[in-house]
Amino acid sequence: MAVVTDELSLVFAALADPTRRAILERLAEGEATVHQLAEPFAMTQQAVSKHLKVLENARLISRGRAAQSRPCALEPERLAEAVGWIERHRQVWAQRHDRLAAHLQRLQGGAA
Amino acid sequence: MTEVGELTFSRIHEAGPELLFDCMTRPEHLTHFWGPAGTTTPLDGIVVDLRPGGAFETTIVGGDGGTHTMRAVYAEIDRPRRLVWIEPGVEGGMRTEITFVDLGDGRTEVVTHQTNVPAAFLAAQARAGFATSLDRFDAYLADLTRDR
Numbered sequence: 713m714a715v716v717t718d719e720l721s722l723v724f725a726a727l728a729d730p731t732r733r734a735i736l737e738r739l740a741e742g743e744a745t746v747h748q749l750a751e752p753f754a755m756t757q758q759a760v761s762k763h764l765k766v767l768e769n770a771r772l773i774s775r776g777r778a779a780q781s782r783p784c785a786l787e788p789e790r791l792a793e794a795v796g797w798i799e800r801h802r803q804v805w806a807q808r809h810d811r812l813a814a815h816l817q818r819l820q821g822g823a824a
Numbered sequence: 825m826t827e828v829g830e831l832t833f834s835r836i837h838e839a840g841p842e843l844l845f846d847c848m849t850r851p852e853h854l855t856h857f858w859g860p861a862g863t864t865t866p867l868d869g870i871v872v873d874l875r876p877g878g879a880f881e882t883t884i885v886g887g888d889g890g891t892h893t894m895r896a897v898y899a900e901i902d903r904p905r906r907l908v909w910i911e912p913g914v915e916g917g918m919r920t921e922i923t924f925v926d927l928g929d930g931r932t933e934v935v936t937h938q939t940n941v942p943a944a945f946l947a948a949q950a951r952a953g954f955a956t957s958l959d960r961f962d963a964y965l966a967d968l969t970r971d972r
Contacts, residue, residue: 798831804860805833805936811857812847816839818856 719771723794726770731755732763739773739786749784831938841904841924841932848907848922848934849874859884869893874901880909896920 726732735749750760764784767773772790776783837844847853851870858865859882869883869891880896900908904924911918918938925933 801831801938802833805831805938807860808857809833809835809837809934811859811861812844813835813837815847815853815856816837816843819843820839 720793720797722770723772723790726766726772727794729763729766732767735760735763735767736772736786736791739784743776743783743785745781745783747781831936833936833938834933836927836931836933838931840930841926844924844932844934845904845907849901849903854882858882862887874898876901 727736731753734753738744738749738752746757746760746764749764750757753760764773764775767784768775770790772787773784774787776785847857849872851867851872854870854872855865855867858870864885865882866885869881869885871879871881873879876898878898880898881894883891883893885891894911896909896911898907898909899919900906900921904926906924907922909920911920921937921939923935923937925935927933
C-alpha cells in the first residue's frame, strides 16, 4: 500500500505542472519526439526534456528505445490510477451521505 | 470541480446546519451512517474529541469482520459552519474540510473538500499550477476514462 501510495504521489506531483499536463494532452493524440513537443510550447528541447523526465519517473509516459529520436508515448494506465483515487474517495462520500439521508429521515419523521 | 488529487463532494440534505454538524461530530449519530452500505461503525470504536488538536477516530467493521480504522485530528471547529480534520497517516496527509451551507429553506448543502497533501503539493509552484487549465484537464481525464 505504501509503495502504491508513493507512486501515486509522484503522479500527482507530475500532474501539478500545467506544461506537463499540456504535454500529456498532446501525447494523447499520439507519439511525439522531443523536437515535436518543444515546438508548440515555445520551449527549448532541454526544458521539454526536463519535463519529460518527471513524467517518465511517474511512469505517465514511456520513451522508445529503438529510434534515435526516442519518441514519447502516453501511459494511460497511470492516469487511470489517478482518476481511480478520486473515484474511490467520491464513492465513500456518496455512500456516507446516502446513509446520512436515511438517518436524518428516521430522526425527523420516523416513517416519513 | 474535480481537481487532480483533490475531491469535492456536495449533497443537499433536508435538515438544518446544526443537526448536520452534530451528525458529523457525535458518535451516536456517526454510528448510523459513517461506513459504506454493508458495514457497521460500532459506538465503542468512535473517538470524538471535538476541539482543535483533538482526536477523531472511527473503526468500520466490514461484513467479513475485517476492520478499517481512520485516525484523524481536528484542525478547525466552527459549529454549524465548518469542520476540518487531518489524517496524517493517509497518502502523505489528507485534509478533509466540510462546509455546511444553510440554504434558508430548511435544507443544508454539505460540501466536502478533500485534499491529498504530499510534500510536493505544498510547494507554492505546485499550488499555482493547479489554478490554471484544470477545467480543460478535467475534460481530458474524463474522456480518457470514458474511452477505456
